[in-house]
Amino acid sequence: MKQSVPENPIQNPRAIVRLPIILSLTLAAGMLLGATFFSGGKKLTDAAKGYAKFREVLMLVQNNYVDSVNTDELVDFSIHKMLEKLDPHTAYFNSEEATSARSQLESGFDGIGIEFNIYNDTVYVVTPLSGGPSEAAGIQSGDKLLKVNDEILSGPGVTNAKVYKLLRGKRGSEVKLHVGRRGMKGGIDFALIRDRIPTYSVDAAYMVDQEIGYIKVSRFSETTYDEFKTALGSLKNSGLKKLILDLRGNPGGYMEKATSMADELISGNKLLVYTDGKDTRFDRKTNAKIDGMFEEGPVIVLVDEGSASASEIVAGALQDHDRALLVGRRTFGKGLVQMPIKLSDGSELRLTISRYYTPSGRSIQKPYERGKGDTYNKDLSDRFNSGEYFSADSIKFDSTLRYQTDGKRLVYGGGGIMPDVFVPRDTSMNSKFLFELYAKNIIREYALRYVDENKKSLDKLTFQAFLDNFKVTDAMVKALVQDASKAGIKLNEKELNRSKPLILAQTKALVGRYQWGRMRKDGLNNEVFQVLNSMDNVFQEALKQFGKASDLEKGIFSSLN
Incomplete structure (x- = not known):
C-alpha cells in the first residue's frame, strides 16, 4: 500500500543497493515452494524473466521519470499488489511493521490494544485485546478506525506502519479516535489513555x-x-x-x-x-x-x-x-499456514505454504478465490x-x-x-445509548471513581462477598447517567431500560476489577468474567450441557443426535 513520500527522496545508490534485496523474495519464495524450482525448468525461467523485467522498469523510472520518486516505496507497493493476487493471508511487512506485528505475540507494548486489518484502505478492528484500553472503552470487532487524533486514517496511504505509529505511544498519553460502526450514523468518538498492553493470553x-x-x-x-x-x-x-x-x-x-x-x-x-x-x-x-x-x-x-x-x-x-x-x-x-521469512533488509514475507x-x-x-x-x-x-x-x-x-x-x-x-x-x-440489550456509554468511557470512569470514593467500605469485603451481595443501586445508575449527560450523551429512557441489565453488570464487573483485579500479578481478569458470565448466554448454555459432554466422554452419542 502506498506510503507518503518523504521530503528528501531516497537517492539512487540506496535504491540500487536495496532493489536486489527486496526483489530476491521472488527467488526466496521459489526456494521455499519446491526444490524443483531450481531444476532448470520453466518455473525458474519465468521467475528470472519476471525479475529482469521488473528491475528494468524500476531502473527506468528511477533514472528517467520526470519527478523525483521514492524507489523503496515503489518496491513495497509492488510487492503488496503482487501478493493480493494470492490467498487472503499471504502478506508482506516492511521492517517496522514486522517488528510491531511480532510484538503482538512475543512482547508487550504501549498502546490502545487492538488487533486490526487493512481492507480497501480502511482500518478494521479485528478484536480489542483483553485488558487493554480499547476493550475497556467498548471498541468492538468490525469497527472502522476513521481518524486518530484528527488525522484521517482511511484512503490511499494507509499502512500497518502508519497505524502502529498513530496508535502506539507513551503510556499515559491520550489518543482520540473517530470510529465508524455498523448501524451508527455519524460515527463515535473515543478518548483513550494508552497503557501497557498485557502479554498474558x-x-x-x-x-x-x-x-x-x-x-x-x-x-x-x-x-x-x-x-x-x-x-x-x-x-x-x-x-x-x-x-x-x-x-x-x-x-x-x-x-x-x-x-x-x-x-x-x-x-x-x-x-x-x-x-x-x-x-x-x-x-x-x-x-x-x-x-x-x-x-x-x-x-x-x-x-x-x-x-x-x-x-x-x-x-x-x-x-x-x-x-x-x-x-x-x-x-x-x-x-492456511504462513511461514514467516525474514528478508535481508529486516522486512518479512509471510508466505502461505x-x-x-x-x-x-x-x-x-x-472458501476463497485468489485475488478476490x-x-x-x-x-x-x-x-x-x-x-x-x-x-x-x-x-x-x-x-x-x-x-x-x-x-x-x-x-x-x-x-x-x-x-x-x-x-x-444475544443483541437484546444493545442500544445506541449503551454504545455511547462505551465510546466515551462513562462506565469505566464511573467505576474507577466509585472505587476511589468507596475504598474503605470495599476494603472490608472479600471479592466473594462482593460477588454474592453487591448491587449497583439506582443512585449509582443516576450518577452514571449524570456523567453521561455531562459528556454530551442525551438520555433515552427506553434505551436505558433496554440496556440496564448489561449496564449494571458492566459497572459491577469494573468495580470488581479496579478493587481486586488490579492487585493481581498473574494477568487474570477473573473478577470481570465472574460477573459478566452470569449475563453471557453462551456460557449459561454451556452449564446446561454437561450431561451431553459427559455422555460424549463415555462414548454415548445418542443424546447428541
Whole structure:
C-alpha cells in the first residue's frame, strides 16, 4: 500500500543497493515452494524473466521519470499488489511493521490494544485485546478506525506502519479516535489513555462451583501453554472435575502452543492436526505425546466467529476425537499456514505454504478465490446478513464435505468448525445509548471513581462477598447517567431500560476489577468474567450441557443426535 513520500527522496545508490534485496523474495519464495524450482525448468525461467523485467522498469523510472520518486516505496507497493493476487493471508511487512506485528505475540507494548486489518484502505478492528484500553472503552470487532487524533486514517496511504505509529505511544498519553460502526450514523468518538498492553493470553481461570472450572484463552502467544498449565493445575488443586475452555474471539497465534494445549486434554498418541502443502517438506503431522493434566472428565469448548486458526486447531481436534462438546457459533475458518521469512533488509514475507486439516480430514479454511480479498473479507458481514449468527437453520452445509469423528458422528468441512450446540448471538440489550456509554468511557470512569470514593467500605469485603451481595443501586445508575449527560450523551429512557441489565453488570464487573483485579500479578481478569458470565448466554448454555459432554466422554452419542 502506498506510503507518503518523504521530503528528501531516497537517492539512487540506496535504491540500487536495496532493489536486489527486496526483489530476491521472488527467488526466496521459489526456494521455499519446491526444490524443483531450481531444476532448470520453466518455473525458474519465468521467475528470472519476471525479475529482469521488473528491475528494468524500476531502473527506468528511477533514472528517467520526470519527478523525483521514492524507489523503496515503489518496491513495497509492488510487492503488496503482487501478493493480493494470492490467498487472503499471504502478506508482506516492511521492517517496522514486522517488528510491531511480532510484538503482538512475543512482547508487550504501549498502546490502545487492538488487533486490526487493512481492507480497501480502511482500518478494521479485528478484536480489542483483553485488558487493554480499547476493550475497556467498548471498541468492538468490525469497527472502522476513521481518524486518530484528527488525522484521517482511511484512503490511499494507509499502512500497518502508519497505524502502529498513530496508535502506539507513551503510556499515559491520550489518543482520540473517530470510529465508524455498523448501524451508527455519524460515527463515535473515543478518548483513550494508552497503557501497557498485557502479554498474558489466559484471561481468566476460576472455579464456577465445586466441580466446574472455567479457563478463557484470548490468543496463542509464546507464553500461552505455560499459562494454561498453571491455570489448569490451579483448578485441579481446587477440585476440578468438569472444564469449560473459552476460545471465543481468539484469533490464533502459534500452532505449537495450540497443539500442546490440546495434548493436555487428549490421551494416547492421537493425531491433533496435519498440514498439506505443494512441497512435501511442509507436510506435517502432530500427534498427542504426553500424559496430559486433564485427559479424563467432561470438557466443553466455547467458540464463535472470532475463533480462528490455532483456536480452530484445538476445537477441531477435540471435536474429532469426541473429547469435548463444542458450544457457540461457527468459527472463522482460517486454515492456511504462513511461514514467516525474514528478508535481508529486516522486512518479512509471510508466505502461505500449506493448509491445516483436522484429524478427520476436514479443511479448516473457508472458501476463497485468489485475488478476490474483498469478497473474502466480507464473509463475517455476509454471515450476519444471512442470519447465521441468530439461527442455526440459516447455516448451509456442503453435503459433499461429510466427515466422521472417532465415534462416527457426522461433521462437515467447508470452512470453520461448526459447534455441536448452536447458541445465537444475544443483541437484546444493545442500544445506541449503551454504545455511547462505551465510546466515551462513562462506565469505566464511573467505576474507577466509585472505587476511589468507596475504598474503605470495599476494603472490608472479600471479592466473594462482593460477588454474592453487591448491587449497583439506582443512585449509582443516576450518577452514571449524570456523567453521561455531562459528556454530551442525551438520555433515552427506553434505551436505558433496554440496556440496564448489561449496564449494571458492566459497572459491577469494573468495580470488581479496579478493587481486586488490579492487585493481581498473574494477568487474570477473573473478577470481570465472574460477573459478566452470569449475563453471557453462551456460557449459561454451556452449564446446561454437561450431561451431553459427559455422555460424549463415555462414548454415548445418542443424546447428541
